[in-house]
Amino acid sequence: MAESQTSINIPQILAVAIVGFFAIRWFLNKPASASAPPASSSSRGGRQVDVTKINQVTSMFPQLDRRAIAWDLQRNGGSVAATTERVLGGRGLDNPPPSFQPNIPAQETASGSSSGVQKRGAPGQPDLITRYNLQGRISGKGKEAEPSEEERMKSAWSADKAARAENLKRRREEMILAARRKMEAKEGQA
Numbered sequence: 001m002a003e004s005q006t007s008i009n010i011p012q013i014l015a016v017a018i019v020g021f022f023a024i025r026w027f028l029n030k031p032a033s034a035s036a037p038p039a040s041s042s043s044r045g046g047r048q049v050d051v052t053k054i055n056q057v058t059s060m061f062p063q064l065d066r067r068a069i070a071w072d073l074q075r076n077g078g079s080v081a082a083t084t085e086r087v088l089g090g091r092g093l094d095n096p097p098p099s100f101q102p103n104i105p106a107q108e109t110a111s112g113s114s115s116g117v118q119k120r121g122a123p124g125q126p127d128l129i130t131r132y133n134l135q136g137r138i139s140g141k142g143k144e145a146e147p148s149e150e151e152r153m154k155s156a157w158s159a160d161k162a163a164r165a166e167n168l169k170r171r172r173e174e175m176i177l178a179a180r181r182k183m184e185a186k187e188g189q190a
Helices: 010-028 051-060 066-075 080-088 110-115 149-154 161-189
Strands: none
Touching (some): 051 080
């Protein structure tokens, strides 16, 4: 019998190369997931930055511009950790180009967060004196009674669990009252 040899000719090689090229190109340009959010019309990269991430960075660094934060988050793929590392490293954030206009809602409390100081007596967060019911230990015009020597001697570590819990509670109260004294002295100097 005659042996038949099959050979690969040039048109077949070119066809395989072209099909392979288009298959690789299609595979690499395929979107990461079907549930990805729609592309933002304002950003060149097509990713919209999450407002919660911008608020998270703004709460850590209130002195930074929200637009610059959004620009950095868009450039690094939305990584809050990368943005905070950049700020903490002293490199600062780059100014966004004028064409970058993200959809960032206005800050809820522009006056409170721009100063970076939280007001005392914020609603929903009672002060420690109220929280731990220490009004009885404060006497007169904001000055609280000093702990007696007998109370200080009781604060030694005990084998009884209830006594240890009571000692820790007493120490916590003393620490809160001492901090209050320091704060009042500081306010008195100012």
